[in-house]
Each structure stands twice: as structure tokens, then as C-alpha cells.
Amino acid sequence: MSASTANPARNASRAVWLRHLHQWHWVSSAMCLLCMFLFAITGITLNHASQIEAKPQIVRKQAQVPQALAAQLRSYAEQHDGDKQPLPAAAEQWLADTFHVQPGGRNAEWAPDEVYLPMPKAGGDAWVRIGLEDGAAEFENTDRGWISWLNDVHKGRNTGPAWNWFIDIFAVLCLVFCITGLLILKFHATNRPSTWPMVGLGVLIPVVIALLFIH
Numbered sequence: 001m002s003a004s005t006a007n008p009a010r011n012a013s014r015a016v017w018l019r020h021l022h023q024w025h026w027v028s029s030a031m032c033l034l035c036m037f038l039f040a041i042t043g044i045t046l047n048h049a050s051q052i053e054a055k056p057q058i059v060r061k062q063a064q065v066p067q068a069l070a071a072q073l074r075s076y077a078e079q080h081d082g083d084k085q086p087l088p089a090a091a092e093q094w095l096a097d098t099f100h101v102q103p104g105g106r107n108a109e110w111a112p113d114e115v116y117l118p119m120p121k122a123g124g125d126a127w128v129r130i131g132l133e134d135g136a137a138e139f140e141n142t143d144r145g146w147i148s149w150l151n152d153v154h155k156g157r158n159t160g161p162a163w164n165w166f167i168d169i170f171a172v173l174c175l176v177f178c179i180t181g182l183l184i185l186k187f188h189a190t191n192r193p194s195t196w197p198m199v200g201l202g203v204l205i206p207v208v209i210a211l212l213f214i215h
Contacts, residue, residue: 018187025180028173035170042154045147054144056124061139063098070135073115077132080110087117095128099139103128120158123149 045052065073069090076088084107087095095101101119108117113133119126126141156164182199189195 021180021184028177032173032177042150046151054148057143059141061099063137065135065137069094074132077110081112083110122152122158
């Protein structure tokens with residue numbers, strides 16, 4: 001193949017690759033846009049968490065478990081002493097009716113004298129304790145506000161499997177966005193001499209800071 005025919009073929013191949021890279025780049029950026037914005041904002045709030053004041057709102061409630069349900073729980077505790085098992089369906093329904101709590105099959109900690117149900121959540125915490133001897137039930141809910149909620153969402157803390165899967169998918173999309181962006185830079189580098197110095201600077205700055213200032 002002569003040079004006169006090789007150049008058009010090479011240019012056509014280059015144009016095809018660029019078209020595909022641009023398509024993957026803008027699609028991945030469009031799908032990542034909102035979450036990348038939120039993750040950037042929460043990255044700042046996490047970095048300054050100690051400087052952002054949070055005033056937790058705590059709600060406490062008390063109630064008396066019906067005798068029949070208390071007897072059922074005592075019997076259940078004898079079978080599962082020291083275990084971590086979900087509450088019986090009747091107990092979950094009573095909590096939903098009394099405290100407007102949805103245990104959702106979470107494991108409770110069973111002991112001879114009490115059952116303790118931890119319910120950690122993004123941006124707060126909640127728990128229920130039921131005394132098996134006297135049937136006294138306590139509920140406490142702590143809400144640390146929207147910033148704490150967003151920070152926990154950023155970390156995937158107490159957010160459930162669906163959000164954890166979403167974070168993994170979002171991370172893959174970010175990789176696609178970065179890799180296609182780097183390849184697009186490679187295609188345009190010949191006409192933009194500052195491309196690789198800028199890329200090198202973007203790599204060098206965090207490496208130098210990490211080596212010199214992180215102890």
C-alpha cells in the first residue's frame with residue numbers, strides 16, 4: 001500500500017475510534033453527572049466534618065408490650081439465647097404499630113432478660129430494647145441531619161445492598177469516563193503540545209503531596 005493510500009485509511013480509522021470514544025465519553029459523563037457532583041460536594045463536607053456543626057435530634061418513646069407477646073418473646077429468647085435472630089413477625093408488627101418502626105427482618109440480639117434491636121441508618125441511628133421480664137419497650141431514634149446523611153451515602157454506610165451496587169456501577173462509569181478522556185487526549189496530543197505536560201502535572205501534584213505531607 002502506497003503512502004498516498006495509507007494516510008486516508010489511517011485517518012478514517014482514527015476518525016472511527018474518535019467517534020466511538022467521544023460517544024462513550026459523553027454517555028458515561030451524562031450518567032455520572034449528578035452523582036459526581038454530589039460525591040464532589042460530600043467529599044468537601046467529609047474533609048471538613050469536624051468543622052461542620054451537627055445538632056442531632058433525638059426522639060425517645062416508651063411502651064408496654066402486651067402480655068401474650070411478651071410471653072412469646074421470652075419463649076423465643078430461651079431458644080435463641082446469645083444468638084442474633086430477627087424478631088418474630090408479631091413483634092415486628094407491634095413495633096410498626098406502636099413506634100412506626102420497620103425492622104425489615106434485621107437481626108436482634110437475644111439475651112435471657114432482654115432483646116435489643118439495632119437499626120443503624122444513613123445520617124443517624126435507631127434502636128429498640130424490650131425487657132423480657134417486665135415487657136417494657138424503649139425506642140430511640142437519632143437524626144444527625146442532611147449533611148450527615150449525604151456523608152454516609154458517600155461512604156455507603158448503612159445504605160443497603162441496592163445503593164452499594166449502585167456505587168460499584170457508578171465507579172465503573174467513572175473509570176469509563178476517565179479512560180475514554182485519556183484516549184481522546186492521546187488522539188489530540190499531536191496538535192496540542194501542552195496535553196502531556198498537563199496530564200503529568202495532574203499526576204505529579206497528588207503524588208508529591210501524598211509523599212511529603214501524608215504521615
